[in-house]
Amino acid sequence: MGPMGIEKPMQPIGGAPVVWRAVSAMLSADGISRVVVSVSHNTPETERYLNGMGIETIRTSGEDFMMDLHDAFSVLDGDYVMTCPSDMPLITDIAVEEALRAFRPEMESMIVMVDAGLVRRMGITPSYTREIDGKEWVVSGLSVMDRKGTLEGRYLREHCLLTDWRELAVNVNTPAELELARSIIG
Template structure:
């Protein structure tokens, strides 16, 4: 399976911090590198692409220096960027991952991929129960109800590539977890400080 890391957004919720969101340092590595490390160590992933844009030129330079294949997108719309990237990729299914999920581990990636069954699933998204997220000090901006519980979207997905390009509706299955590795998306300075605290510990 191929994987796509989305790293072309404006990162506007970070404020004017002077550093592109994927390049924010966590310990001795930028956020984007921590996500790359988790995906590169997975035996279930054959190739990794990273979508970048004019919003993330420093990230693009960093990735090219390390031989990571990038796809230039507009950076204006998540779905437009996704379609642009999927048209450059191959295979029926793609794992998509945000660049701001720095606690992600290969164990989590593999568990999600091995859960996904293309014979009965069109797409899947990994979610975290709301209590886990709030216990970390994060207030979710959006939750989804399922089976009597509230879930927070992690951004880690598996999607049917050809059908997404065609604009087909995909029935989505939730891979529900209580894993902190999927709970911390670095969208604000508060979440960045929280993520950094894990590496200080």
């Protein structure tokens, strides 16, 4: 998002930082037993804010997604971990619970996808889409993964949960998406 003067996770939307909206959804969802937020040297304000709210954080490099994922997974326990980006301001506990209900351990990895047409109708141009069964889909960022398999470096079978969930359609990656999220939330 470039130099906005405020770290991306701390951008206010509807009176709360965007990161708090994602954390709140996870904390409120049935089936989530622990919430840990990855922070880095790039997000010191976010780390202070979350720690002040009593939210557990883990410091990662912030340089490489997979490396950060491994760092976070190494401090967690349990067989499966749900990951959620901090820039999904519309996410709800209901969407989190629906995704958890759809996951089965034999899947190993489940990525929640959103109908690209819905994303476009909301005024967002997806930066990356995938075609599945002749239709375009956008990766939402919400996923469930086999924690031990990931840490062992095993290739995980990938399953896609195909949705039309508006709650997962907006990721705040540009100033225009930030303004869109603010207008939706009010």
